[in-house]
Amino acid sequence: MAEYVVYYRVSTERQGRSGLGLEAQRAMVEQFLQPADNVIAEFTExxxxxxxxxxxxWNAINLVKKTRSKLLIPKLDRFSRKVSFISGIIDQGIELTVCEHPNVSIFFLHLLACFAEEERRQISERTRAALRAAKKRGTELGRNAQALAVQRRLEKQDFFETIRAEFEQAVAEAGSLSGAARLLNDRGVKTAKGGKWYPQTVCNYKPLSVAGHARCL
Incomplete structure (x- = not known):
């Protein structure tokens, strides 16, 4: 039997209200936990x-220290994307358990932290590159519009991370946009707005997947 303190995080209030990101994270935790395991508390941010x-x-971390339990998180990027922060927590003796990678060593956790930090850097760079390209085309972006564009892009990326595995599996199995949309709908995967998938919706998310900047054909 293991005792856990569970930590969930979403980046925006919209995701928190919709439950889209949290629902996926809770499903991962429920699938990970064994019948004999005990959840001391859950914290949502x-x-x-x-x-x-x-x-x-920090409420979760302090409770872990007090109860000598383990900190359980669905995915490492829900905890942090910073190598220095993750390493610092591990160095404090916090036993970190990631549902997505339940049996990895501390060494591998550090590697995962490096990948998460690099992914955040790439997301930020793609956002800045898109804004530079828009300005080069003569698009005037005011401060509010620019902030909104960045926020929407990050929200889209954040949502995609919660369905990445299902999305990429559907795309790989189907071999077409319409086929992937059908598989996602059949498997109960919802869009960011809680609706159904269509070929164009799949196309809109393809640049975020492993396929990178592959064109929608």
Missing amino acids: IQSGKRDDRTEL
């Missing part, structure tokens, strides 16, 4: 993963 001073995260 609506905050950017860039910040290290998240209130609910």
Whole structure:
């Protein structure tokens, strides 16, 4: 039997209200837990993963220290994308368990942290590149419009991370946009707005997948 303190995080209030990101994370935790395991408490945060001073995260960490339990998170990027922060928590003696990679060593956790940080850097760079391209085309973006564009892009990426595995599996199995949309709908995977998938919806998310910048044919 193991005792856990569970930590969930979404980046935006919209995701928190819709339950889309949280629902997927809770499903991962439920699938991971064994009948004899005990969940001491759950903490949910609506905050950017860039910040290290998240209130609910530190409440969870302090409870782990107090109860000598384990900190359980669905995915490492829900905890943090910063190598230094993740390493610092591990160095404090916190036993970190990731549902997505349940049996990895501390060494491999550090590698996963490196990948998560690099992914965040690439997301940020793609966002800046898109804004530079828009300006080069003569598009005037005011401060509010620019902030909104960045926020929407990050929200889209954040949502996609919750369905990445199902999305890429459907695309690989179907071999077509319409086939992938049909598989996603049949498997109960919802879009960011909670609706059905269509070929164009699949196309809109393909640049975020392993296929990279593959064109929609």
